[in-house]
Every structure is written in structure tokens, then in C-alpha cells.
Amino acid sequence: MIEDVRKYWNENLHDIAITSFLPGSAEFFKELGSYRYKKLNYLVDLLDFESYRGKYLLEIGCGVGIDLVRFARAGAKVVGVDISEKAIGLAQKYFSLENLQVDLHVMNGEALEFTNNTFDVVYVHGVLPYTTHPEKMISEVYRVLKPGGEAILMVYNKFSWLNLLTKLTNVPLEHVDAPVYRKYSTSEFKKLLKPFKQYQIIFERFPSKTQLHNNWKGKVYNDFFVRAFNFIPRVMIKPFGWHLVSFAVKEK
Numbered sequence: 001m002i003e004d005v006r007k008y009w010n011e012n013l014h015d016i017a018i019t020s021f022l023p024g025s026a027e028f029f030k031e032l033g034s035y036r037y038k039k040l041n042y043l044v045d046l047l048d049f050e051s052y053r054g055k056y057l058l059e060i061g062c063g064v065g066i067d068l069v070r071f072a073r074a075g076a077k078v079v080g081v082d083i084s085e086k087a088i089g090l091a092q093k094y095f096s097l098e099n100l101q102v103d104l105h106v107m108n109g110e111a112l113e114f115t116n117n118t119f120d121v122v123y124v125h126g127v128l129p130y131t132t133h134p135e136k137m138i139s140e141v142y143r144v145l146k147p148g149g150e151a152i153l154m155v156y157n158k159f160s161w162l163n164l165l166t167k168l169t170n171v172p173l174e175h176v177d178a179p180v181y182r183k184y185s186t187s188e189f190k191k192l193l194k195p196f197k198q199y200q201i202i203f204e205r206f207p208s209k210t211q212l213h214n215n216w217k218g219k220v221y222n223d224f225f226v227r228a229f230n231f232i233p234r235v236m237i238k239p240f241g242w243h244l245v246s247f248a249v250k251e252k
């Protein structure tokens with residue numbers, strides 16, 4: 001099954017459809033980065049890359065390395081793993097272009113080849129929903145974290161505005177065709193976080209303009225839906241964010 005996951009992500013690199021630049025070129029990474037932080041506009045504030053300066057940080061499912069480069073630029077010592085050879089090959093190119101140090105591996109995040117208590121931070125964004133045994137990945141995250149270390153984990157919210165919208169508009173979500181695709185309620189996410197005694201869960205990712213859908217549905221979404229949605233007071237819509245982001249700490 002994990003081989004199906006690898007095959008899918010080798011053939012369907014995340015966000016690749018938004019760029020026509022040559023994969024591996026400087027323009028390719030630039031466009032993927034600017035698309036990402038426009039779409040996930042909450043991410044830069046929430047992560048505060050600068051605050052990880054000097055930390056030893058592992059990203060599981062790093063893809064082509066868009067966030068990992070930001071952590072490295074900010075002064076973290078970074079390691080990235082992904083099940084997809086293609087993603088790791090491109091991440092390697094990105095770090096070379098940026099002249100940044102990194103340690104990258106094609107590796108299954110459910111069976112990490114690192115010793116216990118190694119990292120200050122483990123970052124796993126949008127990977128648990130696609131892996132065969134998410135509970136194995138979580139126990140690996142816990143194992144390789146140093147006592148007092150921090151895990152940053154993102155999964156998709158089952159009860160989100162985006163679920164409702166895709167049902168109403170009949171526009172499928174990205175990667176629903178992946179061999180594994182899971183969404184979580186808050187209580188299911190809490191169950192997954194079982195090894196951690198201390199964590200918080202933040203609801204994020206509200207509508208922002210899409211570049212992915214250029215048809216009339218995309219235009220209505222961009223011109224009316226996004227604007228109208230952003231008029232609603234955040235406190236009312238908070239529980240319906242598409243991303244459930246947890247900051248969890250391993251006990252000392």
C-alpha cells in the first residue's frame with residue numbers, strides 16, 4: 001500500500017499544476033512559493049520561521065521543500081524526508097539553487113531511520129491524511145523528538161467550509177484521488193495525538209482566491225464567495241477552518 005502512496009505522489013507532485021515553468025528551475029520554485037503563501041496566507045504568521053533559528057528540524061513529507069527552505073533561510077538546521085523520489089530530487093535542486101545546507105532522504109515517515117530523541121522540532125504539514133498508518137507516523141514523530149521538543153502537525157477538518165463548498169459546487173478537492181485520503185473531526189485528531197500529553201489545536205485556512213480553477217465557478221468563487229466569506233466575523237467561522245494545526249510538546 002505504501003508503494004501506491006509513493007507512486008501517486010511521484011506522479012502528482014503537490015501544487016505542480018499551478019505552474020508552467022520547468023520543474024527544478026528557479027522560476028518554478030518561486031511560483032510555487034508565492035502561490036503557497038497566498039493560498040495558505042495564515043502559514044507565515046503561525047509558523048514564524050524566524051523563531052526556529054538554531055533548531056534541529058525534521059520535516060516529514062517535505063515535498064519539493066517550499067516550507068523547508070523557509071526554515072533553513074531563517075537559520076534552522078534542516079532535515080527533510082519524503083516517500084516520493086521525485087519530490088526529494090526537486091527539493092535537492094531547490095536547496096542547491098538557494099545555496100542552503102540540508103539533509104534530504106527518500107524515507108517512509110512511518111519508519112524513520114533516525115535514533116530516538118534527535119530533533120528539536122518535527123514538522124508534518126498535510127501528510128498524515130495521505131499516509132497508510134497515520135498512528136505509526138505520529139509515534140515515529142514522538143520517538144525522534146527530543147524531550148521538550150515540538151511537533152507541528154496539520155490534518156484536514158471533516159467539518160469545514162471547504163467540504164460543504166465542494167459538495168454544493170461539485171468541484172472535487174485536490175488529491176481526493178490519492179490512494180489514502182482522510183479527514184478528521186477534532187476528537188479524531190485528538191485520538192491521533194495520544195502520545196502527546198500537551199498540545200493545542202488551531203483552526204485555520206479560510207477562503208482565499210484560487211488560481212487553480214479558471215472557469216466560471218472559479219470566477220464566482222474569487223469575486224463573490226471569498227469576499228462575502230471574509231465579512232463574517234472570524235469567531236463565528238473559526239471551528240470550520242479547513243486545516244487543523246496542532247502544536248504538541250513531548251514530555252521532558
Ligand SMILES: C[S@@+](CC[C@H](N)C(=O)[O-])C[C@H]1O[C@@H](n2cnc3c(N)ncnc32)[C@H](O)[C@@H]1O
Pocket residue numbers: 005009010014060061062063064081082083084087107108109110124125126127130131132175
Ligand atoms: C499534499 S503533499 C504535502 C507536501 C508539503 N508537506 C506541503 O505542505 O505542501 C503530501 C506529501 O506527503 C508525502 N508523503 C505521503 N505519505 C508519506 C510517508 N508515509 N512518508 C513520507 N512522505 C509521505 C507525499 O509524497 C507528498 O509529498
